[in-house]
Amino acid sequence: AQSVSQHNHHVILSEAASLELGCNYSYGGTVNLFWYVQYPGQHLQLLLKYFSGDPLVKGIKGFEAEFIKSKFSFNLRKPSVQWSDTAEYFCAGAAGNMLTFGGGTRLMVKP
Amino acid sequence: DAGITQSPRYKITETGRQVTLMCHQTWSHSYMFWYRQDLGHGLRLIYYSAAADITDKGEVPDGYVVSRSKTENFPLTLESATRSQTSVYFCASSEEGIAEQFFGPGTRLTVL
Numbered sequence: 001a002q003s004v005s006q007h008n009h010h011v012i013l014s015e016a017a018s019l020e021l022g023c024n025y026s027y028g029g030t031v032n033l034f035w036y037v038q039y040p041g042q043h044l045q046l047l048l049k050y051f052s053g054d055p056l057v058k059g060i061k062g063f064e065a066e067f068i069k070s071k072f073s074f075n076l077r078k079p080s081v082q083w084s085d086t087a088e089y090f091c092a093g094a095a096g097n098m099l100t101f102g103g104g105t106r107l108m109v110k111p
Numbered sequence: 112d113a114g115i116t117q118s119p120r121y122k123i124t125e126t127g128r129q130v131t132l133m134c135h136q137t138w139s140h141s142y143m144f145w146y147r148q149d150l151g152h153g154l155r156l157i158y159y160s161a162a163a164d165i166t167d168k169g170e171v172p173d174g175y176v177v178s179r180s181k182t183e184n185f186p187l188t189l190e191s192a193t194r195s196q197t198s199v200y201f202c203a204s205s206e207e208g209i210a211e212q213f214f215g216p217g218t219r220l221t222v223l
Contacts, residue, residue, distance in 0.1 A: 009151075032209050043201065044154075044214040090153055097142070097161060097208030098169065101153040 002027050004093045006102035013081050014110050021076040021105050023065075023091030032094040033074040035065055038104075039087045047089075050074065061085070083111045114138075117202050117215040125223050130189045132218050134202030142205045143185040144212060145169075145177065147198040154201065160185055161208065192222045 003026045013019060025031060035047040048059025055067040065076045074091060086109045091102040115136040124130050134143065141162050146154040146169075156169030158177040166177050174196060176188045185204075189196055199219050203212040 006153075034211070036214075043216045044203075046211050049211060092154075094209040097159065097167075098156055099144070099209075099212060100170075101146075101155070103151060103153040 004102040008105045010106050012108045019078040019081045023074045025093045034092045036090045037087045083109045115215040123221045132187045134185045136204040140204035144203040145187045146201045197222045
């Protein structure tokens, strides 16, 4: 069965710290991978996506993610977080018509 | 306004009542989806639709009914609400099943 897992449920960082959120997936074939962000009180927005090609993808607001096929991973990174990055982050994978989400990681950035 | 809207935004109901959550999109996207968001579970797919009159079950369909008579609308009905259905419900749409999904603002449903 397809699954996406995020091992960090809660992360607390100070401003300017570097961020890496883990995401692992289990899919047998071609997979499309996404990172979504949900700011407090808002709906989900797409941060970035990977379909094929360059495994290092860049998204909005300085975020990037690297697809490592051998590790079944698609970790999200940002070199220097800001207080406004406080949000919940969801990794998701699509195979066929269904998008499967990880459990989410709540990031709190302390000013 | 263009986009995807959900109504109501907040709903309180009682166990056993029927509740319908509405979702409307103006992009003419083929695919529409219903998710529920619960703490610790992320988003779980309830039902999705690939086109008008075509619907399919997701991960957690029990207790829910959907219909899609028009491309732009995708209502979700709880036939007999239970407390376990207290959740935040998100509707989404996309051009293709595996493409980027665009999410509505959500409906917070409380079943007493």
